[in-house]
Amino acid sequence: MKDFIIIKDPKVAKLFADPCRRDILHNLRKREMTACQLARLLEKNVSSISHHLSVLEKAGLVKQTRTLIKGNLVEKFYQATAKKFIISYTLSEGLTPGSEDIAKWSKETCRSAVENLPAFGYEIPVEKEKKLSELIEKYSSMKHIAFEQIISRQKKPVKVTGPPLRILLSLLETVRLYENKEFRRLMDEICEQLKSFKVT
Amino acid sequence: MKDFIIIKDPKVAKLFADPCRRDILHNLRKREMTACQLARLLEKNVSSISHHLSVLEKAGLVKQTRTLIKGNLVEKFYQATAKKFIISYTLSEGLTPGSEDIAKWSKETCRSAVENLPAFGYEIPVEKEKKLSELIEKYSSMKHIAFEQIISRQKKPVKVTGPPLRILLSLLETVRLYENKEFRRLMDEICEQLKSFKVT
DSSP states (O other): OOEEEEEEOOHHHHGHHHHHHHHHHHHHHHHHHHHHHHHHHOOHHHHHHHHHHHHHTTTTTEEEEEEEEEEEEEEEEEEEEEEEEEEEEEEEEOTTTHHHHHHHHHHHHHHHHHGGGGGGTTTOOOHHHHHHHHHHHHHHHHHHHHHHHHHHHHOOOSSSOOHHHHHHHHHHHHHHOOOHHHHHHHHHHHHHHHHHHHOE | EEEEEEEHHHHHHGGGSSSSHHHHHHHHHHHHHHHHHHHHHHOOOHHHHHHHHHHHHHTEEEEEEEEEETTTEEEEEESSSEEEEOHHHHHHHOOSSTTTHHHHHHHHHHHHHTTTGGTBBBOOGGHHHHHHHHHHHHHHHHHHHHHHOOOOTTOOOOOOHHHHHHHHHHHHHHHHTOOOOOHHHHHHHHHHHHHHHHHO
16 A cells, blocks of 8 residues: 555546545555445445445555455455545646636635634634635645645655654645745735634 | 544543554544444454443543344444544643653654654754654644644534635644744744755
8 A cells, every 4th residue: 555646637536526435445544345344334335335446446546455255255355555645736726627626626625614714713704705715725725735745755655654644744744835935925914814803 | 522622631541542442433433333333343342342432431532322222132322522532732741640651652753753754855864863853842742732722712613524624723723833933933943954854
């Protein structure tokens, strides 16, 4: 299993839009499982899971690891091909033909984030929502690009997962963004805006 | 189910050291499940899972949602009590009596992160490892404190999960750290150090 796979094909990226496929991939990153085991866990029928598995296998996101013969049944075990899949910024920014839907989804994600700012004590006047949403899109995009640049320059496999890997990647991303003057200007603007919306 | 629970009791935090308990909590955050279903998924025996569930229930991390009567068997369904559990920095910094092990584990996490820097093109001379590890501990600690401060000032439930929530929390954390002069000084020092260790 690779550490990371960066997905640059919009058709493959769109497979992640389906919650059931995301659930399958999530489980197959942790352990190898058969279609039957997945069906039982996710409360779906086996034929629907088998169909998803075949689509995910063709896209290179899962692979067969072994088969188990039980009477006259052959059970195939599957595993994800990477510990983490990253949708490339070239898709979420809509830079690749066919990635328009992904770019739209990415904008909606940022709008949703802005809409939930009141949960943390910020009240955004309606007329300011659009501007703030654009700033957060820029933030999210710069963060995404920094992360992808780090991943794409990986030299050797990482020997850890979980918390140490998260700290390492977060640190490298923060360093990269922190050294970028454009990011600093953006953060100055976001801090300024948010300060004025804070409810005490 | 609450959005977040901050764990401040070292005894409760230590329950997360066991990978099986982490797996149980991970699954019960997504759906309600019985001990039998968990045992099948995690390939453990039912009595061991039932024991873990009872410990997690006493600690307030899971709760029973409903029972299902099947013949003369009563199946109890469980769910996690929060979407995300956060171990308080007062434990990971060793500020609470009984949290020494947690603080030690947190230091080891940072050392592991440093040891994996070569995977991303940094070669750290042995004599510099300790200093860098300390800087990364400081980074991790400030990030942790900022995150906990945001969470602990939550005013209303959040209406999203997944990507929009991650962007929102990441933004609020970045804003908080960015406004902190001590964090800026730390980042200047980390950037300086890492620059000198980069292999081209």
